[in-house]
Amino acid sequence: EVQLVESGGGLVQPGRSLRLSCAASGFTFDDYAMHWVRQAPGKGLEWVSGISWNSGSIGYADSVKGRFTISRDNAKNSLYLQMNSLRAEDTALYYCAKGGRSDIFPVGCFEYWGQGTLVTVSS
Amino acid sequence: QSALTQPASVSGSPGQSITISCTGTSSDVGGYNYVSWYQQHPGKAPKLMIYDVSNRPSGVSNRFSGSKSGNTASLTISGLQAEDEADYYCSSYTSSSTLEVFGTGTKVTVL
Numbered sequence: 001e002v003q004l005v006e007s008g009g010g011l012v013q014p015g016r017s018l019r020l021s022c023a024a025s026g027f028t029f030d031d032y033a034m035h036w037v038r039q040a041p042g043k044g045l046e047w048v049s050g051i052s053w054n055s056g057s058i059g060y061a062d063s064v065k066g067r068f069t070i071s072r073d074n075a076k077n078s079l080y081l082q083m084n085s086l087r088a089e090d091t092a093l094y095y096c097a098k099g100g101r102s103d104i105f106p107v108g109c110f111e112y113w114g115q116g117t118l119v120t121v122s123s
Numbered sequence: 124q125s126a127l128t129q130p131a132s133v134s135g136s137p138g139q140s141i142t143i144s145c146t147g148t149s150s151d152v153g154g155y156n157y158v159s160w161y162q163q164h165p166g167k168a169p170k171l172m173i174y175d176v177s178n179r180p181s182g183v184s185n186r187f188s189g190s191k192s193g194n195t196a197s198l199t200i201s202g203l204q205a206e207d208e209a210d211y212y213c214s215s216y217t218s219s220s221t222l223e224v225f226g227t228g229t230k231v232t233v234l
Contacts, residue, residue, distance in 0.1 A: 108174065110159070111180070115168055
């Protein structure tokens with residue numbers, strides 16, 4: 001059974017940093033691209049970032065480019081999102097999602113999702 | 124990159140069929156066969172229902188089907204059931220620097 005468990009969310013002041021983690025199990029982690037997708041309270045879904053199986057291809061939404069950094073550790077079956085210079089508009093539930101293919105060009109689809117970790121940016 | 128356009132709400136009676144549209148441009152929906160659909164119940168994570176326009180993952184009911192014509196993709200739910208009441212989102216690969224774009228979301232109500 002595929003399991004994706006996010007952690008690291010919380011309340012943070014504008015301009016500060018936060019690092020999210022996603023622990024994966026139930027599939028061969030280093031065969032697949034991984035993604036972060038967020039959902040602001042009461043709003044729709046927004047793709048944030050994706051990383052290919054070997055970290056060779058990385059992509060970001062324009063809204064987070066230059067502030068967020070995605071990474072993965074295949075030895076630990078883990079995905080990360082380093083979020084810097086956080087803004088109020090980054091407040092959202094952040095989902096870790098398993099890609100349907102090994103690369104992010106194209107993204108393809110999000111086969112499985114975690115339950116999300118809530119990030120609240122407020123003073 | 125603007126979100127793909129979906130109707131805010133669609134409703135139907137049990138047993139009926141409904142169709143949700145997802146309109147983009149030639150840079151996303153119209154340009155690639157990488158349209159997916161997701162179902163999200165309140166307080167739950169999204170679930171993949173359709174990928175690559177018309178393919179169903181294992182375990183998804185064959186009451187769900189997808190198609191595409193030009194810049195518009197569609198999700199059809201046939202034999203509508205109470206459990207189908209949820210929010211539905213489409214998504215598509217895009218040639219813009221933001222690689223994937225979601226739709227605005229559609230709330231499906233079973234009357």
